[in-house]
Each structure stands twice: as structure tokens, then as C-alpha cells.
Amino acid sequence: MFDRVEHRAADGSNTVRRWIRDDISDLDRNESWFSDMAEQGLFIDHFGACFAYFRKGTPRKTRYRIDVLSRKLTEDELALYDSCGWHFVVMEIENHWTPVYFYVYQTDENATIPELHTDPMEQAESLRRLHRGGMWDLCLSVALLLFWSWSSLQRHLYAQHQFDFLINGDATYVYWTLFSCFAVVEGLRRWRNVRRLYKRLAGGTPLDHHADYRAAHRFYALTAYLKPLLWALAMVTLLAQLAFSALDGTRPLPEGTPDFPAVRLAEIHKGLDSPDAVEGESNHELTWAGTVENRLWERGNDPETRMQITLSTTCYRLLFEGKADRAFDALLKEKWYRGISDEYWTAAATQVDTDLVDEAWAVAPGAQDDWQYALYVRDGRYIVTFFYTNHNVGRTEEERAAFRDGCTDKILPILAARLDEA
Numbered sequence: 001m002f003d004r005v006e007h008r009a010a011d012g013s014n015t016v017r018r019w020i021r022d023d024i025s026d027l028d029r030n031e032s033w034f035s036d037m038a039e040q041g042l043f044i045d046h047f048g049a050c051f052a053y054f055r056k057g058t059p060r061k062t063r064y065r066i067d068v069l070s071r072k073l074t075e076d077e078l079a080l081y082d083s084c085g086w087h088f089v090v091m092e093i094e095n096h097w098t099p100v101y102f103y104v105y106q107t108d109e110n111a112t113i114p115e116l117h118t119d120p121m122e123q124a125e126s127l128r129r130l131h132r133g134g135m136w137d138l139c140l141s142v143a144l145l146l147f148w149s150w151s152s153l154q155r156h157l158y159a160q161h162q163f164d165f166l167i168n169g170d171a172t173y174v175y176w177t178l179f180s181c182f183a184v185v186e187g188l189r190r191w192r193n194v195r196r197l198y199k200r201l202a203g204g205t206p207l208d209h210h211a212d213y214r215a216a217h218r219f220y221a222l223t224a225y226l227k228p229l230l231w232a233l234a235m236v237t238l239l240a241q242l243a244f245s246a247l248d249g250t251r252p253l254p255e256g257t258p259d260f261p262a263v264r265l266a267e268i269h270k271g272l273d274s275p276d277a278v279e280g281e282s283n284h285e286l287t288w289a290g291t292v293e294n295r296l297w298e299r300g301n302d303p304e305t306r307m308q309i310t311l312s313t314t315c316y317r318l319l320f321e322g323k324a325d326r327a328f329d330a331l332l333k334e335k336w337y338r339g340i341s342d343e344y345w346t347a348a349a350t351q352v353d354t355d356l357v358d359e360a361w362a363v364a365p366g367a368q369d370d371w372q373y374a375l376y377v378r379d380g381r382y383i384v385t386f387f388y389t390n391h392n393v394g395r396t397e398e399e400r401a402a403f404r405d406g407c408t409d410k411i412l413p414i415l416a417a418r419l420d421e422a
Helices: 027-039 075-083 120-126 128-158 162-168 171-202 214-224 226-247 321-333 397-421
Strands: 002-005 015-019 042-047 051-056 062-069 087-095 099-108 249-251 278-286 292-301 308-317 359-363 372-379 382-389
Touching: 015 042, 027 042, 027 062, 027 099, 042 087, 042 099, 062 120, 075 087, 099 128, 120 128, 120 171, 128 171, 162 321, 171 214, 171 226, 214 226, 321 372, 321 382, 359 397, 372 397, 382 397
Parallel strands: none
Antiparallel strands: 002 087, 015 051, 042 051, 062 099, 087 099, 249 278, 278 292, 292 308, 308 382, 359 372, 372 382
């Protein structure tokens, strides 16, 4: 990154800082900016990570020149510059592929001394390494952007478990793609600036030491403000996730109707209304994709057959209805689903003809599991899944289909009413 040789003012309170709105390699505009600041009584003293520090003094017209070198000057060489009227101010070192040294010199505006560079074409040669390094930086930034964009697209379109990806998301890919975009913008801007200077000098035209920097600073500010905002958004997202994580986790079964769209085991099976008839747990989670995920698992014994019955409900509340629609389509195509082992296939689901919800699919026992009924429901931005296991479902295909239809007729109206209230 950056190594700095800083010449700080003796009295730290005698300096003021200004946000660096330009790359140090933008030579002519920085020279013009430093000169204008000197007329306001602020003289460049040293550089920080994001700020240029100016020493307060008596306003005067001052000329600044920035020299680009591939090596560090000796004390004797700096003394030679000084004897010619160009006084060394500060040196900035950039380490990208190879070190590049930026030397900043100043002299009075009315000083009758020759220019630091009298041959534009010779000065153009000093920018060759800077131009080549900028090109490699830009190529690397573009390669990283393409990599993260391709990775994000692959995960979004061709992920093996696309439903899980849409529900849980992955903020890492999003943020790295956005940061890569900023790196490309900054790299392109730097490369174009160096190329602009190189072509001008190679054509035999000296640099314009009074170049207009204001328009470039305004454009840079538009992009530069976004980067810290993106960092802040990433930190807010992380802190929010950590805060909500404290509320996530396993909880005891709620009393009565839960605070999310769900149907209780006692509502679809008689004889399970006593306090100790059902055991289980609930779970609450907020995912990186902004999905609120609530799960309810209940288990009891059938009073008639004394066999165990279970009901597992998962309710997803997504941010947008369109995303819920895509996630539901992905769910129906999944060979795997959270809470179900690999041998279960949601492709066995049959669509339910209903106006109560936007879409519903049911699976009869035996299509996925010998004793399990499944129901998949989408309504607005909600997706709800039910898995009801009961060993008293019958053996024939007709009995199992009747069991499926009976469960659907019983569960769907209750769920639809709670979805309307959500």
C-alpha cells in the first residue's frame, strides 16, 4: 500500500487537514490545488490515509511541482534541488507492483528559476512505470469484479440448493462485488489520469500547472462518499445480524396461537388439548437475506392408537413478494429441503385448487414417506411448510390420498386466516 516519509509541522495545532479528493498521480491538478491552498495561507505539510495536512502560514503565491521517480533521492540530490530554488516538502511512496516515489517541491511564484522539468518528453518517460502499474491495477480490479460477479450469478442461478440460497442469502458476495466495483472505478480513474498526462507530455506539451481541479474533485466526491457509506452499511448489517442473533434460537412452545402464521397440532388432532399432551420447541431466526424464519415442532401420542404423531411447521417471511415467488418455485424443484433427509422429493407434490392462498401444494403419505403428509403454501411474501407424521393413515393409495385431502381441508383454512392477519 503506502509508505510515507512525513515532514510534520512542529506544532500539531498549527496544521489543518483537508480530505484528499484526488489521486497523488494526478500531478497537474494537485499542483494547482496546492498553489490555491497556499494563497489561502495553507501549505502542504504531509499526507495521511485519507487527508492532506496543511501548515498554516502567511498567504502567498506559491508554485508546487510533483516529480515522479523510481528510486529514492539522496540528501545531496535534495540539496541540489534546494540550491536551484525548489525546496523539498514531502515524499509519498506507493507500493503497488514496484515502488514509485512522489516528491513534492515548492518555490515562490515570482522566483526566477527554471522549471523542474524543461523537457516534456523526458518527463513523460518518468511516468512509464506509473502508467504500467496503473494498467495492471485496473486489470486486477476488473478480474476480481468479474470473479465475484460470476460467483454471485452462479450461486443465484445455478446453486444446488437455490431455495436455501434465496432464503438465507450471502452478504459476503454482495459486498465484495460492490467493493470490487469501487476498485474498478478508482483504478480506471487513476489509469485515465496518468494516460492523459503521459500523452500530453509525450506530445511535447508541458503540464498545465494551473489546471482546473474543481470539476474532477466534484466527480471524485460522488464516488468517494459512497465507499464509506458502503462500509457503514456493511457494519450496520453485521451489527444488526449480531443483535438479532441474540434473539434467535430455540424457545419453548408458545401458549395458544403463535405470533407467526402456523397451525398447532391440537387444532388438527383431537385429544391433544391438555397442557402435557404435546411437547416440542419453537425457533426464531433472521437470515442474512432479511428473511424471518420461525419454526415450530410438536410431538404427542394419538389417544386412540397410542402411536406417536408429530407436526413440523416452518414459516418464512421474505422481504419482497417477488422473491418469495422465486423461492417457492425453487422449493418445489429441490431434491433437498431443510428438515427433510435426501430421499424425500418435493416433486411428488400435487397442486391444491384453492382461492384461500396464492399457491399450495400437498404431498400424500407414501409419496415422500410412508406416514408423512406435507403441505407447501405461498401467500404474498410468506412461505409456510408443514410436515405431519401419523402412522394411522391407511395402506392403500386411496386411503392415503383421502388422508392428504382431509389434512389439506383442515389445515389450509386455518392457515389462510392467520396469513390474512399477519
